[in-house]
Amino acid sequence: MSLFESDKSAQRLPVSLITGFLGSGKTTLLNRLLRHDDMTDSAVIINEYGEVSFDHLLVERVDGEVAVLASGCICCTIRSDLEQTLRDLLVKRDRGEIPPFRRILVETTGLADPAPIVQLLLNNPLVSHFLRLDTIVTTVDAVNAPHQLDRQYEAVKQVALADRLLVTKRDLVEDVGALEQRLRQLNPGANIEAVDHGEIDPANLFGAGLIDPEKKRIDVARWLNEHAFTGPHAHAGHSHHDHHAPHDHHDHDASIISFMLAFDEPLDWMAVTHWLAHLRNARGADLLRVKGILNLQGEPAPIVIHGVHHVFHPPVALSGWPDNDRRSRIVFITRGISRADVLGLWQAVRAAA
The missing domain is CATH 3.40.50.300 (P-loop containing nucleotide triphosphate hydrolases)
Structure with missing residues (x-):
């Protein structure tokens, strides 16, 4: 259950x-x-x-x-x-x-x-x-x-x-x-x-x-707009393959960073909870938007997370996976928090578990 x-x-x-x-x-x-x-x-x-x-x-x-x-x-x-x-x-x-x-x-x-x-x-x-x-x-x-x-x-x-x-x-x-x-x-x-x-x-x-709700279907790719982060038009600094913030001559623009993290193996929910809690507590003001679909250990269906700054929607379980892609995927839009920062924190949380 x-x-x-x-x-x-x-x-x-x-x-x-x-x-x-x-x-x-x-x-x-x-x-x-x-x-x-x-x-x-x-x-x-x-x-x-x-x-x-x-x-x-x-x-x-x-x-x-x-x-x-x-x-x-x-x-x-x-x-x-x-x-x-x-x-x-x-x-x-x-x-x-x-x-x-x-x-x-x-x-x-x-x-x-x-x-x-x-x-x-x-x-x-x-x-x-x-x-x-x-x-x-x-x-x-x-x-x-x-x-x-x-x-x-x-x-x-x-x-x-x-x-x-x-x-x-x-x-x-x-x-x-x-x-x-x-x-x-x-x-x-x-x-x-x-x-x-x-x-x-x-x-x-x-x-x-x-x-x-009308078509009764799940559309993960649309919700995350995955092609923007993985396709041929992904911008340097924003692709999940790139570890660096974008270089731009506009101060406001340069501080906004968007990227996606993808995980092939099922994740431990307690580790995810500690990771996101630390991000919210330490950098909530700069965590502009987070949304993702998670494949968790022991869960038969995907779990959805969605938050803005330090406030997150309670995680919910979908009825099932929409396709054969079982990766966990999380999109981050941040102010001055790099992909390397977020991924490094995740690795530290896992190491401490």
């Missing part, structure tokens, strides 16, 4: 986070998304002082807090804190006070660090019991991003944590090749796509979770 909770992703509502620096196009993106037929059963949460305005789409308000949009979507603002807002939405839905919804979109302010919201979704039992993190989407302004990434660490972090990077205002820039290369260096595991005035197929935007 497994010591780990079985994965219940299919039973939990997906929550997607839409972030991006000031003026990068979050408002346009959200308004376009909510006009799609596939998005009519969505709830949108925005910051009270955020940039998004849906006034031209409002039909009615519920209790002065929740608005029903013309598209059928639910919209509300964060009045106190996000946890309470999420719980209130679920209660109103269950009471039939607002139309039902199947997904939640959370929009942040342009200067926000997305990490606290991700942490809330990963490991707050009052929220994570009902909701699951699906996708982190970051909009990137093709005109102003180079300047913002040079001077604002928040902009760098928004890029580094993303599953999807959307380059906006592409029509105003002759060549975005250098920007896209920079984005790939900051976050090789994210999909990058240019969007024209916020228009994108929602099917290509969301669904970055490990489990596809």
Whole structure:
């Protein structure tokens, strides 16, 4: 019998986070998304002082807090804190006070660090019991991003944590090749796509979770985006074959390191626990994102881990391996913690066991 909770992703509502620096196009993106037929059963949460305005789409308000949009979507603002807002939405839905919804979109302010919201979704039992993190989407302004990434660490972090990077205002820039290369260096595991005035197929935007609840299948390669770390386009400094941090003339960029560790033999869970605990305690502020699938000794099914900084989702057991690849694979996105540092700590933990 497994010591780990079985994965219940299919039973939990997906929550997607839409972030991006000031003026990068979050408002346009959200308004376009909510006009799609596939998005009519969505709830949108925005910051009270955020940039998004849906006034031209409002039909009615519920209790002065929740608005029903013309598209059928639910919209509300964060009045106190996000946890309470999420719980209130679920209660109103269950009471039939607002139309039902199947997904939640959370929009942040342009200067926000997305990490606290991700942490809330990963490991707050009052929220994570009902909701699951699906996708982190970051909009990137093709005109102003180079300047913002040079001077604002928040902009760098928004890029580094993303599953999807959307380059906006592409029509105003002759060549975005250098920007896209920079984005790939900051976050090789994210999909990058240019969007024209916020228009994108929602099917290509969301669904970055490990489990596809509708298709009932596990997609490890998609979740980890393994090709970014092992394929021919893996960038020097980011590939799991390279032990060195990337060299870059941007101070913010040079401190962000992405790599994947793969282990052929089944791992000892106690050793993994001590390893990750030491990383969180010693360098939690610099441990931007960790996600992986583990083959553990004595466990018949893979175990999934996912964390941001010092907060990790409780490890869960999947129903089975999706294919014949039984390797443990862990993707790290860090600030100033090299692959050699992480691997050296793992070897020290094993030696001490």
